[in-house]
Amino acid sequence: MIRIRDLSLRAGDFSVRDVSLDLATGEYFVLLGPNGSGKTLLIHCLCGLLRAESGSVEIDGHDITHVEPRLRHIGYVPQDYGLFPHLNVARNVTFALRAAGLRYADALREAGPLIETLHLTRLLDHSPLTLSGGERQKVALARALALRPDLLLLDEPVSALDGPTRAEVLAQLRAVHRQFAVTTMHVCHSIDEAGTVADRAGVMIDGRLVQSGKLADLMEHPANAEVARLLQVGWKC
């Protein structure tokens, strides 16, 4: 169970204001919002890359609000995947396992099921620089999942992909989620994307979480005109 309470922070022109949200264990939650609404800021705060100004974050009852990133047990896949270009695919995927103290061979064995699920076996010796967008996405996903995190954060994971690859990666995300049952927060601004993967969704506007719930409920009863515009549905006062 992930419990976020009254979380606030500011960085430059962006802010997150009093965000409260509960994610059930194993849930796939999609956070929707226009550019600049604070989605990425929230994700960075959750994984510890930005310090919260107020509020709290708990995982299974443990307060991690001020815990350093490496101890949070949260996997993060940034928008540009953030693969380490000086390491091959195998070294990227096993990075967190080696940081946890495993030797390379043991780490590779440990990551084996994940590598197979994501069809990365033939790419293990490749440099990330030679991979397609879809392949990079899968490597980044495998790397973030290797330590079996309590929470997986995906920042616009398919926004840089073309149509067919996007559909394939979304299907793979859903498959991986089913297989590893990891609680997931997926940030995007596409309602179609959310519809493909989400158990539940939330809408963030101007740093505030304006509404959350089943996607169908959101579309049927948008909280305000801005939410309705984002979800591309009609709005009645």
Place this chain on the structure above:
Amino acid sequence: MPPVAGPRVHRVSVVTIAFLGVFVAGVLALIAGDLFYTSPRAIADALQSPEVRAAIRLSLITTAATLVLVVCFSIPVGYALSRYRFPGSVAIDAIIDLPIVLPPVVIGVSLLVFFRTSVGQWIESLPLLQFVYTPQGIVLCQFMVSVSYAIRASKAAFDGVDRRLEALALTLGCTHGRALRWVALPMARNGLAAGAVMAWARALGIFGPLMVFAGAVRMKTEVMPTTVYLELSIGRIEPALAVSMLMLAIAMVALTLIHALGQAHRWWGT
């Protein structure tokens, strides 16, 4: 820049390439003059002299020690300059660049004066830390003159590493130290190596501060540039040329290495 339509040869290209040609020809003429002044046999004989061999040996030993010190300092300093903001960072930048723009002999004078102060004399009273007119003094001069080049290269190398990748390493279980070792250092390695080579080559070639601070005592504080000066001062041009040729070859190898490491464009835009 991709080629544009129209004539490939125009006034700007002709004039600028002519200047380039004159400069390159001038440098090559100097090298050719050195090469044809004496014979390879005479150079080989000169390199056999005990004084020249001692100078080469001392140059290699002192520059190796300087290289170790330069690497130990330039990597953390370059990283700090690249990653953190300080109050007074403009002044700090200026202080770091000072040895690059100062005439090297001024550094020698400053060192000499410093070691006449009570702090300097206390340092010299410590074991193994006698600097004035000693080989340790040569290392100190070489370090002071060359470290700024390595620090600049180190900062440029770390600037080229996306700091978000280091942040990402933290979410993957790394401490800050491990993120530096596993991500920033390997990604900056070419720039760091090129900076070290540049600093080493600079250290090998310094002369002015050594004359002031370490002296030019034959077989004691004599390094390769000192040999060139001492041999010329007694009218022996072959040994001076032989050592000059050796230094020229070393400089060419160092520059080739820097280019091979792909760093020249970062410093000089080539």
